[in-house]
Amino acid sequence: xxxxxxTASIDVAQRIASLVRAKQRxxxxxVLGLATGSTPMxxxxxxxxxxxEDGLSFRNVVSFNLDEYYPMQPDSQQSYVTxxxxxxxxxxxxxxxxxxxxxxTLPKEKIKExxxxxxxxxxxxxxxxxxxxxxxxxxxxxxxxxxxxxYSKTRLVELNDVTRTDAxxxxxxxxxxxxxxxxxxxxxxxxxxxxxxxxxGTGKAEIVKKTMExxxxxxxxxxxxxxxxxxxxxxxxxxxxxLA
Ligand code: F6R
Numbered sequence: 001x002x003x004x005x006x007t008a009s010i011d012v013a014q015r016i017a018s019l020v021r022a023k024q025r026x027x028x029x030x031v032l033g034l035a036t037g038s039t040p041m042x043x044x045x046x047x048x049x050x051x052x053e054d055g056l057s058f059r060n061v062v063s064f065n066l067d068e069y070y071p072m073q074p075d076s077q078q079s080y081v082t083x084x085x086x087x088x089x090x091x092x093x094x095x096x097x098x099x100x101x102x103x104x105t106l107p108k109e110k111i112k113e114x115x116x117x118x119x120x121x122x123x124x125x126x127x128x129x130x131x132x133x134x135x136x137x138x139x140x141x142x143x144x145x146x147x148x149x150x151y152s153k154t155r156l157v158e159l160n161d162v163t164r165t166d167a168x169x170x171x172x173x174x175x176x177x178x179x180x181x182x183x184x185x186x187x188x189x190x191x192x193x194x195x196x197x198x199x200x201g202t203g204k205a206e207i208v209k210k211t212m213e214x215x216x217x218x219x220x221x222x223x224x225x226x227x228x229x230x231x232x233x234x235x236x237x238x239x240x241x242x243l244a
Contacts (some may be wrong), residue, residue, distance in 0.1 A: 005042055005201070009042030009198070012234055013044075013046035013047050019129060020056065020058065023129075027060075029098075029125065030060060030061050030129050030130075031064065032061055032129065033130065033132060034063050034065050034066065034132055036065065036080045036083045038200075039198050039199065039200060043132065043198070044087040045087075048092060058092045058093050058094040062125050063100060064118070064121075065080055065102065066183060066189075067102060067143045067182060067183040068102040068104045068182050070104045070182050072104030073104070074101075078171055081101050100121065102115075102118065102154070111155075116154075119154050127191055128192035130194045130195075130196065131195045131196070132198065133225075135208070135211065136160075136163050137166060138162045138221075139219070139223070140163060141189060141221055141222050142185075143159060144183060144189075144221040146160065146219045148186055148218055150224055153184075153188055154182065154188055156180055156181070156182055157182075159179055164177045164178075186221060186224050193230060196231075197222065197231065197232070197234065201238050202239070202241060204239040205239055207220075208233070211223055211225075212226075
């Protein structure tokens with residue numbers, strides 16, 4: 001638990017930077033699992049600062065994003081492609097070929113095959129070294145909504161009503177908010193070597209408490225994280241404020 005989101009995010013970014021630099025010294029690649037939304041924004045801000053002011057290079061970084069709305073055009077204002085470019089990729093030297101974000105433009109019949117290929121690609125790079133996560137008010141991680149299975153993989157899912165309500169302002173109303181998304185599965189996420197779930201602010205206090213204090217249940221997908229030792233919850237004091 002950190003005093004505030006900024007301090008916590010700087011620490012998370014510094015830990016990512018240490019791994020990137022250590023792997024660089026070994027001439028190895030680093031695989032980062034990335035999230036969008038408001039939660040990781042300060043982490044990305046700090047990574048951009050480290051690139052500009054501290055010479056941190058991302059030439060050896062390979063990234064896989066957790067999710068993307070479906071259907072979604074990459075150049076749309078609301079796409080996670082646009083988000084990642086705006087907050088990170090346009091400001092660092094990551095190689096465009098090393099960036100992977102689920103494709104929201106595919107015809108439905110191609111999605112299954114695409115998702116399997118996404119999984120295989122992660123595996124081909126040796127798995128995810130550090131996975132960043134936020135948490136939704138439903139307890140979702142990625143877009144694994146209540147009911148998601150422990151051994152779920154990358155797939156097309158329906159978005160929960162609460163999640164769509166939370167996203168509605170971005171889309172100019174709930175009626176314009178997508179009902180589906182492509183997301184890494186719970187099993188894809190838990191296979192990462194290190195997982196950092198971040199949560200900031202009083203708005204997350206209740207779901208953080210539920211996740212920490214509930215038994216492991218698909219009704220709160222984030223509880224699956226508690227079955228794995230490589231998982232860390234990175235909270236600010238507000239998000240931790242309901243914990244006993
Ligand atoms: C985003 C993602 C979601 C968000 C979650 C929290 O790629 O997978 O699980 O992390 O909805 O969103 P924010 O950070 O906007 O509160």
